[in-house]
Amino acid sequence: MKTMRKAFTTAVLSFVLVGFSGTAAQQPSSSTPVLTALDYLEIEQLVYRYGYALDTGADNGFAYADLYADDATFTGTNQGPSGRTYQGRERLAALARGGKRGPNFMSHWVTNVVIEPAPGGAIGKTYVGIFDIGNGGNGAKSRVDHGGIYNDVYVKTPKGWRFKSRSFFESTSGAPVQPPPAMLTTPHGLSAAAGSTPESRTQNPGTLTAQDYIEIQQLVARYPYALDQNPDDGQSYANLFTTDAVFRQPRTEGRQNLATMASRAPHGAKYTRHFLANHVIDATADGAVGKQYLVAVDIGESGQPSSIFLGGHYEDVYAKTPEGWRFKTRTFIASATGAEAK
Amino acid sequence: MTSGRPLTIALGIAILAMLALTVLPAQQREPVTARASANTSPLTDVDYIEIQQLQRKSAWALDSGDNYGYAFADLFTPDGTFVGTSEGGRTLQGRDQLATLARGGTRGHTVQRHFTMNHVVKPSAAGATGRAYVVVADVGVVGQKNKVNQGGYYDDEYQKTPQGWRFKRRTYYESKVDVWPASAPRPGQ
Numbered sequence: 001m002k003t004m005r006k007a008f009t010t011a012v013l014s015f016v017l018v019g020f021s022g023t024a025a026q027q028p029s030s031s032t033p034v035l036t037a038l039d040y041l042e043i044e045q046l047v048y049r050y051g052y053a054l055d056t057g058a059d060n061g062f063a064y065a066d067l068y069a070d071d072a073t074f075t076g077t078n079q080g081p082s083g084r085t086y087q088g089r090e091r092l093a094a095l096a097r098g099g100k101r102g103p104n105f106m107s108h109w110v111t112n113v114v115i116e117p118a119p120g121g122a123i124g125k126t127y128v129g130i131f132d133i134g135n136g137g138n139g140a141k142s143r144v145d146h147g148g149i150y151n152d153v154y155v156k157t158p159k160g161w162r163f164k165s166r167s168f169f170e171s172t173s174g175a176p177v178q179p180p181p182a183m184l185t186t187p188h189g190l191s192a193a194a195g196s197t198p199e200s201r202t203q204n205p206g207t208l209t210a211q212d213y214i215e216i217q218q219l220v221a222r223y224p225y226a227l228d229q230n231p232d233d234g235q236s237y238a239n240l241f242t243t244d245a246v247f248r249q250p251r252t253e254g255r256q257n258l259a260t261m262a263s264r265a266p267h268g269a270k271y272t273r274h275f276l277a278n279h280v281i282d283a284t285a286d287g288a289v290g291k292q293y294l295v296a297v298d299i300g301e302s303g304q305p306s307s308i309f310l311g312g313h314y315e316d317v318y319a320k321t322p323e324g325w326r327f328k329t330r331t332f333i334a335s336a337t338g339a340e341a342k
Numbered sequence: 343m344t345s346g347r348p349l350t351i352a353l354g355i356a357i358l359a360m361l362a363l364t365v366l367p368a369q370q371r372e373p374v375t376a377r378a379s380a381n382t383s384p385l386t387d388v389d390y391i392e393i394q395q396l397q398r399k400s401a402w403a404l405d406s407g408d409n410y411g412y413a414f415a416d417l418f419t420p421d422g423t424f425v426g427t428s429e430g431g432r433t434l435q436g437r438d439q440l441a442t443l444a445r446g447g448t449r450g451h452t453v454q455r456h457f458t459m460n461h462v463v464k465p466s467a468a469g470a471t472g473r474a475y476v477v478v479a480d481v482g483v484v485g486q487k488n489k490v491n492q493g494g495y496y497d498d499e500y501q502k503t504p505q506g507w508r509f510k511r512r513t514y515y516e517s518k519v520d521v522w523p524a525s526a527p528r529p530g531q
Binding site: 037107108277278309 | 386387388390391395398399401402450451452453454455456457458459460461462463473475477479481482483484487488489490491492493494495515516517518519520521522523
């Protein structure tokens with residue numbers, strides 16, 4: 001049964017990833033819409049509403065179901081030996097009211113949202129950490145339960161952006177079983193998504209447009225995928241940086257060295273470890289600076305408990321290049337108990 | 343079948359359903375949406391981004407304790423309020439009271455505890471409202487294993503001021519599960 005499940009999962013993953021690869025590697029075709037900054041934000045809002053709808057089970061599950069288009073599907077590749085697909089409003093609502101829930105229950109933590117235009121709408125992917133926090137007063141400690149990736153297809157309906165399909169893949173570590181096709185980490189995808197040249201979008205030196213913010217957010221959101229899944233010997237990771245970029249720590253300069261560093265980190269086609277949060281961005285005369293929190297979660301596999309590997313934050317300098325926004329410098333600083341604020 | 347009775351029953355059911363919706367807690371009946379209602383103005387892309395940035399900065403200000411807590415306080419309107427609903431609850435209002443929340447204890451630029459995600463925003467008559475999940479993780483504490491400490495969500499009201507978007511009110515609710523089906527595994531299982 002395990003073999004069947006693995007085969008199914010691999011088949012679904014390959015299908016989805018090949019689909020992503022096909023769109024990410026190319027410039028938008030004539031049938032691919034240009035996404036505005038507001039489109040990105042509305043899709044992001046859809047993705048974030050998902051957690052609330054699923055965890056609260058609001059409207060008897062229909063708040064969750066109504067995030068999907070009429071004929072949309074959710075596939076849990078971890079459900080049963082060969083995965084399970086839910087289609088239609090009633091079945092999706094039943095899914096949302098069948099699990100742990102409550103008006104104040106918070107379980108599905110979604111981050112690293114990457115969005116790209118695609119024929120018919122958009123595609124995307126997100127990390128999800130599924131936490132047990134607040135166990136109804138039974139004294140159990142809060143903990144990371146499991147996690148993984150959602151692969152999404154979005155469609156714009158008269159009611160707004162909706163999921164056309166969403167598939168969950170549980171995090172799996174280790175070296176890739178097979179070289180996975182590139183996901184949404186192709187650098188061209190980032191600049192192509194903007195729909196115009198970078199130069200035309202910045203109005204004044206020292207200011208950032210909404211589109212600049214979106215592109216920098218997307219750059220940072222792509223970082224964990226390039227590192228954790230590393231589909232191409234670190235090339236996607238290295239291409240997130242300028243050619244003269246510096247990463248600390250360890251101090252690493254140049255794309256080839258960055259690619260080598262990424263390849264030495266644990267990775268796998270479905271591996272999720274780096275959860276980024278609280279990304280703030282500020283304009284500078286030369287571009288932008290930003291910072292975000294990192295929590296690296298070792299998600300348990302085969303029934304093993306999950307644990308937090310480390311936490312801390314990144315401090316970044318971003319530069320706008322002909323390829324789009326890139327990391328000029330990126331510095332990781334581990335979290336440590338601080339002195340009292342002065 | 344042309345009798346009025348079925349219609350009366352149907353109307354009765356409809357009225358009961360409407361009443362039920364009226365008394366349900368807001369978070370149960372109202373999925374957070376980004377759509378503007380008739381008496382609200384839509385938010386622009388810049389509004390969304392500024393509110394996102396405000397919300398994200400709150401975690402940095404709270405954990406760093408910058409400016410003796412005033413970096414956090416200055417993310418609120420002058421009459422802004424923070425409500426903590428756990429442990430009996432407490433309400434802090436005004437710059438000085440809010441600053442006290444973000445100082446003392448363990449703070450600093452290398453303290454990362456409040457991880458916020460799932461930030462949804464929608465327009466409201468007074469500006470905007472939103473929610474964000476927050477997980478409080480203890481990481482990098484000398485002598486302790488990293489762990490998830492607690493978590494829940496923030497319920498926010500935002501107001502546009504001459505200085506930009508600010509919190510008018512922020513309420514923290516601790517996560518609590520109400521329904522745990524027998525089929526769902528318990529921690530440790």
